Amino acid sequence: MRAEGNPQGGVVLAVAEVSVSFGGIRALHQVSLEARAGGVTGLIGPNGAGKTTLFNVITGLEKPTQGRVGLGGTDLSGMPPHRRARLGMARTFQRLEVFGSLSVRDNILTGAEFHRSWSRHADDPGSVTEEILDRIGLRAVADLRVDAIPTGMARLVELGRALATRPRLLLLDEPGSGLDENESEELGRLLVDLGEAGMAVLLVEHDVDLVMRISERVFVLDFGRIIASGSSSEVQANPDVRAAYLGTQPADVDDPSGPGGGGA
Ligand SMILES: Nc1ncnc2c1ncn2[C@@H]1O[C@H](COP(=O)(O)OP(=O)(O)OP(=O)(O)O)[C@@H](O)[C@H]1O
Ligand SMILES: [Mg+2]
Numbered sequence: 001m002r003a004e005g006n007p008q009g010g011v012v013l014a015v016a017e018v019s020v021s022f023g024g025i026r027a028l029h030q031v032s033l034e035a036r037a038g039g040v041t042g043l044i045g046p047n048g049a050g051k052t053t054l055f056n057v058i059t060g061l062e063k064p065t066q067g068r069v070g071l072g073g074t075d076l077s078g079m080p081p082h083r084r085a086r087l088g089m090a091r092t093f094q095r096l097e098v099f100g101s102l103s104v105r106d107n108i109l110t111g112a113e114f115h116r117s118w119s120r121h122a123d124d125p126g127s128v129t130e131e132i133l134d135r136i137g138l139r140a141v142a143d144l145r146v147d148a149i150p151t152g153m154a155r156l157v158e159l160g161r162a163l164a165t166r167p168r169l170l171l172l173d174e175p176g177s178g179l180d181e182n183e184s185e186e187l188g189r190l191l192v193d194l195g196e197a198g199m200a201v202l203l204v205e206h207d208v209d210l211v212m213r214i215s216e217r218v219f220v221l222d223f224g225r226i227i228a229s230g231s232s233s234e235v236q237a238n239p240d241v242r243a244a245y246l247g248t249q250p251a252d253v254d255d256p257s258g259p260g261g262g263g264a
Helices: 049-061 080-084 104-118 125-135 151-162 181-196 208-214 232-237 239-244
Strands: 011-022 026-035 039-044 066-071 088-090 168-171 202-205 213-222 225-230
Touching: 011 049, 011 080, 011 202, 026 039, 026 066, 026 151, 026 202, 026 213, 039 049, 039 208, 049 066, 049 088, 049 168, 049 202, 080 088, 080 125, 088 151, 104 125, 104 151, 125 151, 151 181, 151 202, 151 239, 168 208, 181 208, 208 213, 208 232, 213 232, 213 239
Parallel strands: 039 202, 039 213, 088 168, 168 202
Antiparallel strands: 011 026, 011 066, 213 225
16 A cells, blocks of 8 residues: 655654643653655554643644644644644544534534635535545435444544545544444555645554554654654564563554553
């Protein structure tokens, strides 16, 4: 799926030495990473490593005690989440955030309308919504309420709503949870396509196989620190990464959390 050594575009997201503390707990310690246009960047790490906290810092929901986040060269310090969204940032949540009483189509439409509310160049929200329904493969369930479809599918709805804002940076917090093997294959293909279309995708996912398969570059977070980064093969061969995943072989570093993982 991924062309090895495929050159990526410019840096879209730059995280520089970000630290966050919750009381006495240091959730992130001088974390630096970047995500480039034109491909998927993977972010993996055991439960509690700080992945969601980092997403919250990037999107402006959490203020770092130190460090900076930049989007396309703009320093985002102190900028509230909605302004970051206008600059082209969209995310999905580990704990699904969808409008359960609205249809699949209307959930996506909210993203497209939101986009039009600030962009004079936005396409017609109705046509954007129809295009995305096809792209994420949910046309058959477009008229169903989101609380009536399986969680895995609802995650795709949330992804569709994010795409409807036409982001240049897409942050996905465990989009694969609740998907079966075929669905997660399809998700992988979709993310690769989005990358090839020029988007920067930052993917947090416990399905390490999926991350390794589709990411141009992978960062590994452990106890709030980046312990490794590089190509999938470099990261898989890294002894610190293997140790963080409890000494398992690189081939089966899949879902370090075991059953019941997730949370926050
Ligand atoms: N609002 C908060 N207040 C206090 N502690 C928090 C808060 N949010 C996260 N933490 C703590 O910060 C650390 C990092 O949590 P975070 O949710 O970012 O990890 P994660 O890598 O996303 O984990 P998971 O894989 O389980 O989703 C954990 O120790 C967590 O308990
Ligand atoms: Mg998390």
